[in-house]
Amino acid sequence: MLVMGLGLQGSGMASARYAAQQGAVVRVTDMKSPEVLAPSVRALAGLPIEFILGEHRDEDFIWADVVIRNPGVPRTSRYLLLAQEHGAQIEMEIGLFFLACPGRIIGITGTRGKTTTTSLIYEILRVHGQAPVVIGGNVAGVETLSLLPQITPETLVVLELSSWQLEGLAPHSISPSVAVMTNIYPDHLNTYNGMEDYAEAKANIFRFQTEHGIAVFNYDNSWTRSFGLEAPGETWFTSFEHGGSFPRSALVDGVPTLVEPLAIAETPLKGRHNLENILLATTTARLLGVPESVIVETVRRFKGVSHRLEEVCEWRGVRIVNDSTSTSPIAGQVALEAFEQPIVLVAGGNTKHLPLEQWPETIIKRCRDVILLPGSGTDELLPELRQEIERQGVIDPIRGIFDDFHQAIDAALALTHPGDVLLFSPGFTSFGMFLNEFDRGDKFVAYIREKAKDQ
Template sequence: MQEEKRGNCAMDLRGKRVLVMGLGLQGSGMAAARYAAQQGAQVRVTDMKSPEILAPSVKALAGLPIEFILGQHRDEDFIWAEMVIRNPGVPRTSRYLLLAQEHGARIEMEIGLFFLACPGRIIGVTGTRGKTTTASLLYEILRASGAPTMLGGNVAGVETLSLLPQITRETQVVLELSSWQLEGLEPHQISPAVAVMTNIYPDHLNTYSGMEEYAEAKANIFRHQTSEGLAIFNYDNPWTRRFGEEAPGQTWFGSLERGGSFARGSQELEPFLFYDTPLPGRHNRENILLATTTARRLGVRDEVIAETVRRFNGIPHRLHEFRERHGVRFINDSASTTPVAGQVALEAFNSPILLFAGGNTKHLPLELWPQRIVERCRDVVLLAGSGTDELVPAIQAEADKQEKNNPVRGVFTDFRQALETALELARPGDVFLFSPGFTSFGMFLNEFDRGDQFVAAIQAL
């Protein structure tokens, strides 16, 4: 059913009063505003951030008939709207959205509008960890095969709706999809033709009522596929293994523990042959296995896959080694916003680690992160925040348990001072790992701004 819907029923916005809730700085809000204006809608944009912060986004939309209401949300704008396009970060329970619905407005998201209008084959990738790397690698493999291919979705700086004019029926569209974006597919009961799910770990539990609700939001990536759909799951993660048994389409599993991939219900294993990669860590081998399994199902030749994996150096802000100086390797893992991400980052290296971490909590369990910190880190420098307040006593307790010295060398409210302290501790042969494990808000605009500031400071040395 979703195949008939997709690409043939772009919503008619001509003359409609459309309110974009959340302009943001990463592309989604800008794309929604641009698209609605180009479709002939009356467009207003509202965002709680100040005009000064949002100036780059406003400038990018210069010349379009768009009204901006910044630094506040006004009830009158939500009562005025016939449609509200909400930013993925806006909770469904927002009183402003409820007010708009009470007055008859439809609530949409950029990604839902994109699915309805996109004529190409959509390959969606989701998961708590690894979705960006998996989607980006899959995009590079498909592009190397010669197929017309585009990358969008939850990718920083990409306006996904703005890709539509370049997409034909022959285009393969790889979309990284967050749980919030996938909520935008549920009202239309639509899923991508190809779905890839990397893993499910605790995340965003400050937004969702619990793991079940969070995981179910992710499950929209395959729930509405037909029997002709294709879905690929990580067999080694309990959540994604369970979802793989429920998927309505053709289903494959990738398993590092078993050493390859296999169709659901089959005992025949397709070996994992692509270990020749510059990417560190077991988690990246999982990402590669899922991307290569998907590429094989889509008919890409093994030699194209292998060559692409060999030259794929990863993604900025995700365990990205960007400099070596005086024998110290600098790693930017600023997209690490959960304790499990911090834990996985530590497990990716065998060299002595100087950890630069800390930030604000999403109320997630610390898991094995404090244990790995004491086991693997010689020195730890922390940025202040509510998450750091949880982590510091946990590290002390773990140090006592392991009968080791506490590696924490200080908690800092000033980023530059923290960085200078960490640099003084670095020695030749160290991995200088910036993997915060918590969110960035308060000290930075977002995790990308945080990573950019870190990289700029190190490059300036």
């Protein structure tokens, strides 16, 4: 068995560990260097696994009977096609997990908000305490396959599922028994053949449900509203604009005729997008039988997740916010709309060739000062910002592009005044300067906390 993509976030390691523990002859291949992957290799020490790092070799893919591909590997990879030509079966970690999992799976997907929604659903179910609950899927550092020994038929299994992971369900025609879809926006279009292809990958979360399944969709997003009309099981919508949730049966000519109002409990989370996430999570919890009192109290205490509009600290009267998982323009735009205070923005990185849409306009409208990091995405953004400056007739807020990350943060801090928000929301991917968006966020938080010691 060949594991394609060891990675640093858990999926490749879990696949290799699981395969070795099942008695397979395991070989792992990854284009990253042995130095970068050393932590992952150490985590698998003692298992009979062969590592081929820093390259992919044709001979390994010809050798393999089964190839487990990392979610980051595109379906069209020539190595996967080579393996298929030689009779290999292509699998993904999440597909193997679904086939072996005895628990009830609650799957959450979407372009934005899936991590927050997943974490809140998990926390509500954990606090309720009526059944064992575990969390996994597209969660940094979690080896989902390694959860199997602790899962029984009574366990509730909460999984964040990316579009790439959901591709792994289609060959087996399986979907989680409870499916939640937050929204669909342009993303990963460097991997997919347009929005239809990307959205169809997401649709695997409900596509293979039976009439006994449950699905919850965000009515306020056109893609998820449309998908909600196709789901085969019990289907509910949530709507911030309509102020609550409603079953599909309440729709007449596409408009809800009866909405169950959901008073959103006091929450420390900022932005409309987070209120949409809360609506999805609380509606799902109600459908799973969680009492209102548990839901309200959990929402009140829930402070969100790392790297997603995470309030790091206050520095000389300035709120420092880490939104490093902002890897698309729509994410960058949503982050800016979450604050009313003056914003000093740190943005930029490498492109996924996504439409910038209203992000440049929002940057110029909402930000007093802008610091940019280098990258192909920044090269796309900069001329659009210049056009917006001219169109809006405002003073240029762009203070430069900084090749050195620490210098960029120092420059941003120097531009702040008490009452401001320093927002680190790149809007692009991190590769080149960082290992990934989590590494990027960790480095930002560490540097800010070091600076805060001296204030």
